[in-house]
Amino acid sequence: MKKIYDIILAYEESKCEDFIKRIEGKKPLFIHVIGTTETAKIPGISAAGKYPELTDYTPAADAELLLLGSCKCIPGVPTTPEGIPTPALITMSALRLADVPTLIVSGGVKIRPHIPFIDLGGKSGGDIRSGKAVADAEEILVRARIAGENLSKLADYLVIGESVPGGTTTALAVMLAMGVDARGKVSSSMPYNPHELKIRVVEEGLRNSGIKFGSLSNDPITAISCVGDPMMPAFAGLVLGAARRSPVLMAGGTQMCAILAIVKALDQTILQNIAIGTTRWLISDRSADLKGIVSQIADVPIMAADLDFARSKFNGLRVYEEGFVKEGVGAGGASIAAMAKSRGLISKAVLLEEIERNYERLVMLRRS
């Protein structure tokens, strides 16, 4: 696939080129949207926390890492059960190298980060199996849209990432409710993708909400309310508010497809201002199919940061090449923004060096 700088043009090549032309040398604002849910605590669903209860801390800790360079609400940094550190390490490294201002937005969290963040009045989400996933989804979306309108005036374009454990499961549920066949296509932060478990959980939620495949294709708010997560209305509202005026790079993997479906259902006119930014690991993931989902919704361009940790000196980074983590906390989009802002001066090699420096500081030193 064609590359510009170290950015892979993964889908809709000419739209990718256009999008990169619009953002290169320009100043982005990175917005990180956080949320927590009870869905994430279903055993086997999420790798974002070693123990299910820890998933409540992951989004707050990720947000702290982005803003402060270290976490406050937990010691060290979030890791997978195997001890692999959060992709926020990548995001933070990219944002710092490129001096990108960063704001945190909460759609609803159980553990609040110890940093300034934009509150939308939302609460932590329920277990989608109950069919009562998100309270006040519409109000969260309305408030996020107002924030998006204001924030879009403050930068040349926005990059929006997210951190919500269990997020691919809720994404799958919302997509099925909206008629996007994402079964077996959503990604996982684990090398073995537990599609069966996700589908079982999702189907229980849909059944208990009385939702059939596609029955909510025009009603994303109800889909989120029943089987989504609180990150979704916040993220979608920000996009809806900002993309009327500015380009928006939605930074993430297959969860971005759920956002795209929500946004499209509420305002088709802004789709030409939207792109998806992810990582090479995500688009190379044979257990998922990002393009296969996006193409069902809207032909927005997909770009991927050509990150390569194969020769890293740290095992905790080399294992990214084996399918661990892959994406999250807007790692791919933040890397793309850093590359585009610096017109390639921040290459994947420069980025890896900075990531290793931060890895050493935050992961190695704590162990020794």
Next chain:
Amino acid sequence: MKKIYDIILAYEESKCEDFIKRIEGKKPLFIHVIGTTETAKIPGISAAGKYPELTDYTPAADAELLLLGSCKCIPGVPTTPEGIPTPALITMSALRLADVPTLIVSGGVKIRPHIPFIDLGGKSGGDIRSGKAVADAEEILVRARIAGENLSKLADYLVIGESVPGGTTTALAVMLAMGVDARGKVSSSMPYNPHELKIRVVEEGLRNSGIKFGSLSNDPITAISCVGDPMMPAFAGLVLGAARRSPVLMAGGTQMCAILAIVKALDQTILQNIAIGTTRWLISDRSADLKGIVSQIADVPIMAADLDFARSKFNGLRVYEEGFVKEGVGAGGASIAAMAKSRGLISKAVLLEEIERNYERLVMLRRS
């Protein structure tokens, strides 16, 4: 006094000229800092709410008015006991005319606005007579500083306003604790300035905190914690984080002197990036002495929007000329920013027209 556009150069004329040169034609970000306190509920202290308990709603309602163009948490708009509407009408009109993006920051409020706002983890403040006014003042300031650093990268300069009922009383208390003699010099939103009452309340607070005049001149955090309000550490932290990089227009009256004293005690090096922006009514107030306080702290420039409501068609605006309201919600600073951004195209006449339009929409129509 000399004017540029409809901006009065009220103090340190050449510094005013320099500051206006730095901001004219440039793009500001308006940040509105809100807080509530039990101090505001002491009878006679605040005119921001008709009944003492209503002071809890005023900052949230003001914030909603700025972001939405109308209030959500109360019907209509906040008014004084006489029915005179909030100065947020002026601020909102100026920000909309000049298309200035706006963010809300909460230092700690009892009633949370129904809009997106940046939460710093603070709580509503106590009654300063108890000597326990603000919990976690230092943490609020630290978080605000991080927000200020990030937000300063997003605009050419910042304009920061505030809404905290009873704020001149807490300002007086903090200034006396820090050795600034503001007795009889702080302003009031009422034509009759209840200096005696304010001093009595403040002295009780200082006594119960074991604070003597000037004994905390180097310890603003303790001064705020004992006798301040939660707006202060939020506002000061934003200034401290932003003014290293960008000009900051502190938008308000004599409360800005308390912020100035706090900021100076923590970082003298940024004072050359700071100006105070207020209204003509405030600098004409014979019951107060803004310049007399500022000159005790640091010779930062003071500018005043030359607003004149004498010929307004609405009585609720004409009474501003009799000393009601005078300033608040960053009305003066927002007007100055609108004039400077438009290089004078937004004149005081243009602004009054827009204010009257909004007055009609929000105040008159509701009554009929």
